[in-house]
Every structure is written in C-alpha cells, then in structure tokens.
Amino acid sequence: MTEAGRHSRHAAARRRSRVWPAVLSLLLVAGAVGGGLALHRSSHSGDRTDPVAGAPSVDQAARSAAVDAILKRRSQAVLTGDEQAFLADIDRSDRRFVTKQRTLFANLRQFGFASIAYQQLAQQYDDSIAQKYGPSTYLIAVAMTYQIRDIDVVPVRAMLGYTFTQRADGAWMLVSDSDLDKRLPRGSHQEAWDFGPVTVKRAQRALVVVEQGQATLANKLVAMSVSAVHAVTKNWPGGWNGAGVVIALDDKIVRGADYTQPKNAEDALAMATWGYRTLPGEVTGAGERTDSYVVLNPNNRAKVDARTLAHEFTHVATAPYGPYAPRWLVEGAATYVEFLPMSGQKDLAITQYRLDVQRKYLAKAKGLPTDDTFLDQADRSYPLSWLALDYLFTRFGGVEVGTLYRELAALGSTQKERDRIMLEHVGMTEAGLFRALKAAAAA
Structure with a gap:
C-alpha cells in the first residue's frame, strides 16, 4: 500500500492505496446538558402558579396527565399506523406545523419500531415563547425512547422539546416541537426522521436512510452496508451480531455529526454517532451510551465505499464497551x-x-x-x-x-x-x- 498524492485529513485514496481511513472517530459533541436544561421528571403535587408572567393558576397534575395521554396517543399511532390519532392533538390552525407533523409521521412509520414511547421530563421556561403562545404555555423537555426492530439491541433515548397550550374548551394541544432545539444536548437530538421526507431501505442487519426520491443511492448504500456488516462480523474478535445504520441526508447536522464545521465539511466522509441508553444529565453528565448510527457527509457522499462503512461499523460494534x-x-x-x-x-x-x-x-x-x-x-x-x-x-x-x-x-x-x-x-x-x-x- 503506497501513498498516492496528497490527502486531506479524512480523504480516502482510491487508486492503488489507502493511506489512512476516510473517517472521523466515533464522535459525539454532547458531553454536557445544553443551556442548563434539567432532565429529571418534575413533581406535580397539587395546584400551583407557574412562574410565567400573567399565567393563571394551573392544576399541574391534571395538565401532566393530559399531556401524558397525548404523548401515549402519538406513540401508539406510530406503532399502529394511525395518522389521524398522531395529528389529533396538534394545532390544526397552523398549516405549516400540520404539514411538518404529517411528514414526521410518514418518516417514523418507515423505520419499523418495535417500541416507541414519549415521557415528560422537566418543565422549561422561556418568556419569549410564553409571549408567543399565551399565558397557558407549557414548555416541556420530552424523552423519546425507541427500539428499531432488528437494529437496536436495547432501547435508545433521544430528547425533544414540546410546547403545549390550552384551548378554550380546556383541552391541551401541541403547538410546536422545535422551541427547545437550541437548548437540547447535541448528539441526543435531531434524529434522521426529524428533517424532510426520507426513504428508508432495509436489508438483513442494515438500515439506510436517504432523502425521498433517492432510491438508487439507497440501494447502493444498502449493498455496501451488507458487505461491511459481514466484514466486521467476520473480523472483529468474538464476532459482532449487531446492525449498521447509515444516514445519508442532505442536512449537515444530524445527531452528533456536524458537517457545518469547516474541517468536517471538507475532509470527513462519515461519523459514527452515539446512541443513548440514558440521556446526558439523567444518570451521568455525559449519558450512558449504547449503539451508534453512521452519518455520511453530504459533501463527500460519492467517496464512501464498503471499506469506509466497515471502519464505521467497527465503531458501532465497539460503542457499547464504553x-x-x-x-x-x-x-x-x-x-x-x-x-x-x-x-x-x-x-x-x-x-x-x-x-x-x-x-x-x-x-x-x-x-x-x-x-x-x-x-x-x-x-x-x-x-x-x-x-x-x-x-x-x-x-x-x-x-x-x-x-x-x-x-x-x-x-x-x-x-x-x-x-x-x-x-x-x-x-x-x-x-x-x-x-x-x-x-x-x-x-
């Protein structure tokens, strides 16, 4: 294997040689909880006044129960394929939000979840958001716990931020799922289904996510993924019985991968990004890690080959070690x-x-x-x-x-x-x- 010309930091030579891997290390930029976000579940005991200017007295236990019911309906809707139930509790007057939620539902259905659940964590406070939605605004950090069938060995936790308000009839409705985005910890947020319409392709022990309409790319990546999964299974000591997930979207920030950073954008081909068994801040500051998913750099997608994925899937295989x-x-x-x-x-x-x-x-x-x-x-x-x-x-x-x-x-x-x-x-x-x-x- 001889060097053939000058190579950028993570550029792969595909002539006679492969000077060094075309990848970044297993990477996560989420060591701490962003913005001081509290993750423990709030205690609701009796009626209290929320610390939002002008907010009326709220029965917090009743509100919590109502929101729990909404979250349960949404998770069950994903599992059963009931779009109307998924959309039942959102603000129907916001057409853009309705369209976004329809896309989210369609995306989620493609992944084939064995289980999915949403759990309220701690209430958050933001005066600008309260001013936007009114005095009944309820801004809450939410944990999404999911397990993709035949992919995740154990359930994975991701974090969301939901904004609810109370309608005139007293019912609660979801008005936004993005108000907390900038305060959520990197790496446990912005999953592949959170962007525009996607196409999900599966093979044995492999799952690939691409932009909708890119079936050719998906089929190519599936073939590479299967080859790479077999290589890691054969060559890693003790074998590996896990699965490889490859996310190839046009978005430059997905999970823990950030391809807006100049060095990453230019040089990196792919990053293996951690998944979490417990979220950052729940049990430990950095979170307890489990499997990882591979996110490709949209700028260098054409340079990825099966060996690139074998490198990344080795990171996936070793991610649970610590x-x-x-x-x-x-x-x-x-x-x-x-x-x-x-x-x-x-x-x-x-x-x-x-x-x-x-x-x-x-x-x-x-x-x-x-x-x-x-x-x-x-x-x-x-x-x-x-x-x-x-x-x-x-x-x-x-x-x-x-x-x-x-x-x-x-x-x-x-x-x-x-x-x-x-x-x-x-x-x-x-x-x-x-x-x-x-x-x-x-x-």
Missing part, C-alpha cells in the same frame, strides 16, 4: 478491520503499507498519538494507530486485543488505569508499545 479507550486504539482498531481482505473489494498491499508507515511516520514520532492532538495531526495519527493495532493483533491475537479494548473502554479513564490494563494484558504500557513498534521497525 467511552474511555484511547483514541489510537479506537481508530487503530477500526482502520485495522477496514484494511483487511473484504469480499467484493480489492486486497490492499498491507506489507508495503506497513513499511511506508514505519519509514514516513514512525521514524519521526515520539510516541503514540494522544487523545488531545489526534485529529490535529490526523495525517500521521491514523497510520500510526493502524500500525499499533497491526502489531498487537499479530503478536497477541484477536482474543487478547478484543479483551484489552473492552477493559480500556470500560475502565481506562485515567492514564494510571490505562497503564495497569495494558500491563495486565500485553505486558507493556502505551509508552512500551511505542518502543516495541520502534524495535520491530528496526528489526
């Missing part, structure tokens, strides 16, 4: 699987590539890529990470590498813990591994 594995291990493992022989893909010149990385990158390096500087020095970080995993797999075998990954991801939150785990499993620290790479190159 967030603490060093980045060189996370990216090195995904690149290692990406570069292995793959059905339908030309084999890569690994022996030559190993020599090239030793000569061009390892010779000048002073250590393994660090978490803080990994992406700033991506041109060398990715190949050096691949080299480290190539060495570990060759010397210790897949079972030991897989176990090492699991423990580092679950427990490696400090350098002391990382060193302890590395010594236990491979008899060397990260610094020792770098020295071993140097010695192997010299030999």
